[in-house]
Amino acid sequence: MTQGWLGMTKTTLKLNLGPQHPSTHGVLRLILELEGEKILSCEPDIGYLHRGMEKMAEKLSYIQYLPVVDRIDYLAGCFYSELFCRTIENALNIELSERDKNIRVLLLELNRISSHLLWIGAFLMDLGAVSPFFYSMREREMVLRFFEKLTGQRMMYNYFVFGGVRNDIGYIDDIKEIIKILPNKIKDYERIITDNPIFLARTKNKGILEKSVAANYSITGVNLRASGISYDLRQNDYLYKGYEFNPVVLQGKDAWARYKARILELKESLNLIRQALDKISKTKTQAKTFISPLGIKLPEGEYYNEIEAPRGLASIYIKSLGDNVPYRLKWRTGSYYSVNLLKKLLLGEFLNDAIAIAGSLDIILPEVDK
Amino acid sequence: MNYLYFLYTEILAKYNIPKLFGEITFYIIPFCVLAVALLIIVLILVLAERKLLGWFTQRKGPNRVGWWGILQTLADALKLLLKENITPSKADRFLFNLAPILVFVPAMTLLGIIPYSAEFTFVNTSSNIILYLLLAAFPIVSIFLGGWASNNKYSLIGAVRSIAQVLSYELPISFVVIGIVTLASSMNLTEITLSQYTKYGILGWYIFPCILGFIIMFLCILAELNRCPFDLPEAESELICGYNTEYSGMRFAIFYLTEYALLFGNALFLSVLFLGGYLSPFGAYLSHIFFGETAFANILVYFEQVFWLIFKASLIIFVVIWIRATLPRLASFDMLKFSWAVLLPLSIINLLFMVIFKYITGGAV
Numbered sequence: 121m122t123q124g125w126l127g128m129t130k131t132t133l134k135l136n137l138g139p140q141h142p143s144t145h146g147v148l149r150l151i152l153e154l155e156g157e158k159i160l161s162c163e164p165d166i167g168y169l170h171r172g173m174e175k176m177a178e179k180l181s182y183i184q185y186l187p188v189v190d191r192i193d194y195l196a197g198c199f200y201s202e203l204f205c206r207t208i209e210n211a212l213n214i215e216l217s218e219r220d221k222n223i224r225v226l227l228l229e230l231n232r233i234s235s236h237l238l239w240i241g242a243f244l245m246d247l248g249a250v251s252p253f254f255y256s257m258r259e260r261e262m263v264l265r266f267f268e269k270l271t272g273q274r275m276m277y278n279y280f281v282f283g284g285v286r287n288d289i290g291y292i293d294d295i296k297e298i299i300k301i302l303p304n305k306i307k308d309y310e311r312i313i314t315d316n317p318i319f320l321a322r323t324k325n326k327g328i329l330e331k332s333v334a335a336n337y338s339i340t341g342v343n344l345r346a347s348g349i350s351y352d353l354r355q356n357d358y359l360y361k362g363y364e365f366n367p368v369v370l371q372g373k374d375a376w377a378r379y380k381a382r383i384l385e386l387k388e389s390l391n392l393i394r395q396a397l398d399k400i401s402k403t404k405t406q407a408k409t410f411i412s413p414l415g416i417k418l419p420e421g422e423y424y425n426e427i428e429a430p431r432g433l434a435s436i437y438i439k440s441l442g443d444n445v446p447y448r449l450k451w452r453t454g455s456y457y458s459v460n461l462l463k464k465l466l467l468g469e470f471l472n473d474a475i476a477i478a479g480s481l482d483i484i485l486p487e488v489d490k
Numbered sequence: 491m492n493y494l495y496f497l498y499t500e501i502l503a504k505y506n507i508p509k510l511f512g513e514i515t516f517y518i519i520p521f522c523v524l525a526v527a528l529l530i531i532v533l534i535l536v537l538a539e540r541k542l543l544g545w546f547t548q549r550k551g552p553n554r555v556g557w558w559g560i561l562q563t564l565a566d567a568l569k570l571l572l573k574e575n576i577t578p579s580k581a582d583r584f585l586f587n588l589a590p591i592l593v594f595v596p597a598m599t600l601l602g603i604i605p606y607s608a609e610f611t612f613v614n615t616s617s618n619i620i621l622y623l624l625l626a627a628f629p630i631v632s633i634f635l636g637g638w639a640s641n642n643k644y645s646l647i648g649a650v651r652s653i654a655q656v657l658s659y660e661l662p663i664s665f666v667v668i669g670i671v672t673l674a675s676s677m678n679l680t681e682i683t684l685s686q687y688t689k690y691g692i693l694g695w696y697i698f699p700c701i702l703g704f705i706i707m708f709l710c711i712l713a714e715l716n717r718c719p720f721d722l723p724e725a726e727s728e729l730i731c732g733y734n735t736e737y738s739g740m741r742f743a744i745f746y747l748t749e750y751a752l753l754f755g756n757a758l759f760l761s762v763l764f765l766g767g768y769l770s771p772f773g774a775y776l777s778h779i780f781f782g783e784t785a786f787a788n789i790l791v792y793f794e795q796v797f798w799l800i801f802k803a804s805l806i807i808f809v810v811i812w813i814r815a816t817l818p819r820l821a822s823f824d825m826l827k828f829s830w831a832v833l834l835p836l837s838i839i840n841l842l843f844m845v846i847f848k849y850i851t852g853g854a855v
Contacts, residue, residue, distance in 0.1 A: 133643060135643050135644075141730065142730065143728065157647065157822060244818060247818035247819060248718065248719070248721065248725060248817075248818045248819025249816070249817060249818035249819075250543065250547065250814065250815060251546055251547045251815045251816065253547075254547035254548055254549065255547070255548070258548055312816065316817070316818065318719055318817055318818050318819075318820055318824075319818050321820070321821060321824050322818060322819075322820075322821055470821065470822055470823060471647070471728060471822075472722070472725065472728050472819070472821055472822055473821060475728050476821075
């Protein structure tokens with residue numbers, strides 16, 4: 121209670137946004153202090169979806185842990201799978217065949233597309249538009265159907281294994297269909313969303329993320345690139361060697377730029393998929409050198425790898441004492457840092473702008489809580 | 491009304507039923523008809539909205555209960571009826587229960603003042619428009635009461651938002667309505683309808699001189715009904731349905747159904763003011779064109795007039811649903827700015843234009 125105008129007392133309203141709130145995308149709890157609808161302070165409270173992913177790794181052998189990593193981010197499971205496999209492969213000096221590398225690129229980019237499509241729908245849902253959600257889910261369904269055919273799973277693929285992929289790629293026609301249909305659909309999204317005056321009013325100049333703030337808060341991925349910093353790990357990634365690729369960098373810094381960047385990333389991913397398909401068609405299936413997953417023991421030491429996931433830089437750190445289980449395993453995920461950013465970004469905003477800003481950061485709670 | 495009364499008493503006389511009975515029932519029947527019609531209309535509207543939203547978003551919409559999902563709304567209402575009525579422990583019980591009852595009053599009354607056909611208006615006063623202006627703002631009273639009495643922070647924010655919204659959007663409506671009154675030189679809805687009559691049909695409608703007013707009023711009605719893009723008081727993704735968060739069971743159903751009754755009433759009102767009400771868009775009525783000036787055609791005209799009115803209202807409702815499928819929600823600050831900085835000045839310009847139009851077209855009243 122503070123002293124206000126003419127000696128009247130001024131009270132603030134404490135509002136628990138979440139953990140069961142439709143637009144916190146999971147179980148994020150934001151403790152907001154409101155004056156009218158203006159946010160005076162914001163305290164994110166996480167941990168409602170904590171599954172002990174890191175502790176679990178210390179008890180499970182590497183092959184037992186492999187299906188678990190897909191569940192860190194259920195919208196982009198491939199990336200964590202790839203990260204984990206890559207670390208083991210690097211440690212044991214396992215060389216991937218060209219074909220397997222390209223298959224992995226293909227699946228990673230398809231996964232990125234499905235993740236971004238879901239985000240577009242969910243973001244517009246936060247802003248109160250109903251239809252775009254169904255449109256983007258319709259296209260995402262094509263991608264998921266392909267995944268289901270290839271891996272038997274729609275979201276937790278468990279498709280990458282140490283030394284390659286579980287099965288050889290198939291259902292190429294499905295991917296060609298996606299490549300053919302998706303660009304037109306992206307045009308449709310842009311027609312209904314991008315220049316919609318209400319959408320512009322809700323997102324332009326809202327939630328401005330300055331370069332210095334983004335760097336200080338360790339923001340990575342699309343959110344960082346929409347603030348004008350060109351930092352995309354795919355440029356240096358060994359999987360993406362030989363691919364033509366331009367990182368999407370926008371100078372907008374606001375929620376609209378983050379939306380636009382994701383739309384452009386969809387197109388960029390399609391580009392990569394086309395190249396990957398090209399490369400896959402040039403290589404032939406070859407007999408795999410079987411790596412017995414049961415006896416895997418990492419030599420003593422510390423291992424670190426990182427990858428460009430849809431929600432920013434994802435990295436893994438493994439400390440091994442030479443056993444068949446890691447001594448310590450640590451994940452770094454993009455969303456965790458975006459949640460932390462909310463503390464700063466939501467200050468002084470109105471409640472409904474706050475929803476738009478939090479939505480634009482693409483926060484996925486299982487990734488935060490692990 | 492006289493003609494219908496004449497017909498009715500004649501039929502009763504045929505079966506030797508006393509005249510007094512006819513005199514009493516003639517005034518009760520319409521209200522029963524209205525109450526039943528209101529329920530049926532609401533059930534159809536809810537189904538229509540769900541079907542249309544389904545088609546807009548590449549789904550089928552409800553299609554399981556009854557043929558073509560026709561009983562879906564009934565099933566939903568039944569389900570809500572059977573659910574427990576929960577009153578939050580710290581809520582203001584009296585106001586909490588009062589709000590859903592109050593919200594039904596304007597919806598019912600609004601449908602009572604509309605001229606459905608030449609002889610068929612329940613309440614026909616010389617200034618029905620004033621009644622409308624009062625009724626249009628009235629649902630907000632119960633929305634505010636409900637939101638406030640729930641003792642829920644989200645509901646409170648929703649309630650406060652709705653007050654701000656209605657206060658801002660009530661003014662432009664009044665200016666537009668006064669413009670129409672100027673054109674028609676009357677405050678009676680039947681006279682306003684008749685003053686739009688020309689033998690060219692559609693050309694006489696007030697939407698042509700008053701297209702600006704029509705758009706302003708349409709937007710304001712969206713705002714008053716809390717429809718998208720002005721659905722801030724019940725923003726699902728922000729306030730978790732705002733004022734009706736704590737309502738459950740039948741109380742929630744009343745809120746929900748009344749919303750559609752109000753939508754229908756306002757759409758009817760818009761068509762009366764701007765789209766010629768029950769007049770045929772072709773000038774002459776179809777029944778006269780097909781059956782000539784016979785007695786049968788004269789009776790058929792009453793039904794045709796009701797049909798045209800509801801047809802025009804359905805077009806407006808379709809656009810309302812279309813907008814809901816397309817647009818995101820406005821920001822709260824933009825919502826206020828849009829009314830005070832855009833709609834209000836425009837509506838005053840519209841009124842000025844109407845006065846000049848009236849002067850030029852020689853309305854020396």
